[in-house]
Amino acid sequence: MNAMAPDFTDADVEALTDTVRRFASEQVRPHVDAWDTACEFPRALYRQAAELGLLGLGYPEHLGGTPAPWRARNALSQTLARHGGSGGVMASLFSHNIGLPPVLTHGSPELQAEVIPPVLRGEQIAALAITEPGGGSDVASLRCTARLDGSDYVIDGEKVFITSGMRADWITLAVRTGNEPPHFAAARVVAPQGGSATLGRPGGDRSASQGASGISMIVVPGDAAGLSRSPLQKMGWHCSDTAQLRFEGVRVPARYLLGEEGAGFRIIMGNFNGERLAMSAMALGFAQACFDEALDWARQRQTFGAPLIERQVIRHKLMDMQMRIGSTQAWVDALTARVDEGDLSPDWVANVCLLKNHSTQTMQFCADAAVQILGGMGYMRGTVSERIYREVKVMMIGGGAEEIMKELAARQLNL
Numbered sequence: 001m002n003a004m005a006p007d008f009t010d011a012d013v014e015a016l017t018d019t020v021r022r023f024a025s026e027q028v029r030p031h032v033d034a035w036d037t038a039c040e041f042p043r044a045l046y047r048q049a050a051e052l053g054l055l056g057l058g059y060p061e062h063l064g065g066t067p068a069p070w071r072a073r074n075a076l077s078q079t080l081a082r083h084g085g086s087g088g089v090m091a092s093l094f095s096h097n098i099g100l101p102p103v104l105t106h107g108s109p110e111l112q113a114e115v116i117p118p119v120l121r122g123e124q125i126a127a128l129a130i131t132e133p134g135g136g137s138d139v140a141s142l143r144c145t146a147r148l149d150g151s152d153y154v155i156d157g158e159k160v161f162i163t164s165g166m167r168a169d170w171i172t173l174a175v176r177t178g179n180e181p182p183h184f185a186a187a188r189v190v191a192p193q194g195g196s197a198t199l200g201r202p203g204g205d206r207s208a209s210q211g212a213s214g215i216s217m218i219v220v221p222g223d224a225a226g227l228s229r230s231p232l233q234k235m236g237w238h239c240s241d242t243a244q245l246r247f248e249g250v251r252v253p254a255r256y257l258l259g260e261e262g263a264g265f266r267i268i269m270g271n272f273n274g275e276r277l278a279m280s281a282m283a284l285g286f287a288q289a290c291f292d293e294a295l296d297w298a299r300q301r302q303t304f305g306a307p308l309i310e311r312q313v314i315r316h317k318l319m320d321m322q323m324r325i326g327s328t329q330a331w332v333d334a335l336t337a338r339v340d341e342g343d344l345s346p347d348w349v350a351n352v353c354l355l356k357n358h359s360t361q362t363m364q365f366c367a368d369a370a371v372q373i374l375g376g377m378g379y380m381r382g383t384v385s386e387r388i389y390r391e392v393k394v395m396m397i398g399g400g401a402e403e404i405m406k407e408l409a410a411r412q413l414n415l
Contacts, residue, residue, distance in 0.1 A: 178214025
């Protein structure tokens with residue numbers, strides 16, 4: 001997870017939060033509706049975020065980043081979600097935070113120097129490509145292949161639902177370099193997390209374990225010959241480009257392999273932990289954005305000669321929202337403190353899975369309650385709550401669906 005936790009004072013985090021709040025309020029929030037209509041946001045936004053040090057937070061200095069604990073990184077995510085109000089912007093603007101960690105952890109120094117600095121400067125875009133048309137959470141059954149031919153890997157296959165897939169300059173790709181995926185048994189097995197040897201313990205599925213052992217990770221340049229991309233239309237995240245990728249005889253130098261052949265499954269699983277913690281902080285920020293808008297509306301909206309806020313039923317809805325926000329905040333803070341102390345235990349991983357469910361359910365509850373409080377206006381495009389209402393489902397599915405999260409948590413706790 002690239003946990004780097006130098007001395008970051010409360011004042012440092014507060015200063016970062018203020019910077020992000022200004023960036024969100026001035027550079028994001030006023031333009032989101034237009035960007036949603038255009039189905040993209042300007043690439044210049046990457047450079048603007050990079051100049052403020054936002055893209056490089058959590059990366060080493062020699063690659064152009066700023067080492068930072070998860071406490072700071074989650075503060076960034078939560079604040080930008082709350083004051084920017086757009087999951088689409090965040091998904092694409094920070095897609096490098098799921099695309100680059102495998103490169104940072106498992107890439108050669110030369111590959112790191114080639115890929116990471118231009119992305120952190122906002123000059124290039126990085127993406128992660130794992131999901132395939134025939135399978136999502138069942139990572140062990142992926143079929144996109146990479147075979148070694150001389151000094152190159154030759155890649156064939158497809159990926160789908162890839163964030164930043166249309167514009168990515170670098171794609172961190174999951175491929176099969178080993179044995180064929182099992183057809184039926186693997187589909188019944190949920191991938192393990194962290195350092196837990198779930199598939200290796202008694203009762204683990206041998207064929208699924210074999211399928212996982214044949215997976216590798218490789219970096220593909222966005223301009224590689226044989227790579228084609230098709231845009232996908234979505235319920236939400238309209239300004240985030242999402243693509244289906246096709247690889248037809250794509251040749252990539254063997255030096256772009258991350259780690260060793262067959263080590264990809266563990267790389268993917270470790271990467272998911274950081275993604276889910278970040279998504280939890282984002283979901284919390286979006287829930288707060290819904291609360292903020294609902295409270296402001298309730299104070300201004302007059303009904304039957306009095307503001308809505310004076311109606312007990314409205315105040316109770318707001319308190320129900322605040323109750324869920326408070327519990328989510330406490331859980332995010334607790335797990336963030338643990339990972340900054342170096343805790344990557346199975347219990348921590350299990351809690352991150354459950355937090356991801358809890359935080360996105362909080363986001364869903366608050367979006368629904370806010371739309372209800374806004375009434376007809378809540379159904380109109382242009383309100384934050386309407387946008388978040390449409391975006392919540394992808395947060396509950398992406399990075400691991402609720403059902404998968406529960407099963408992973410149970411396995412981590414040996415239940």
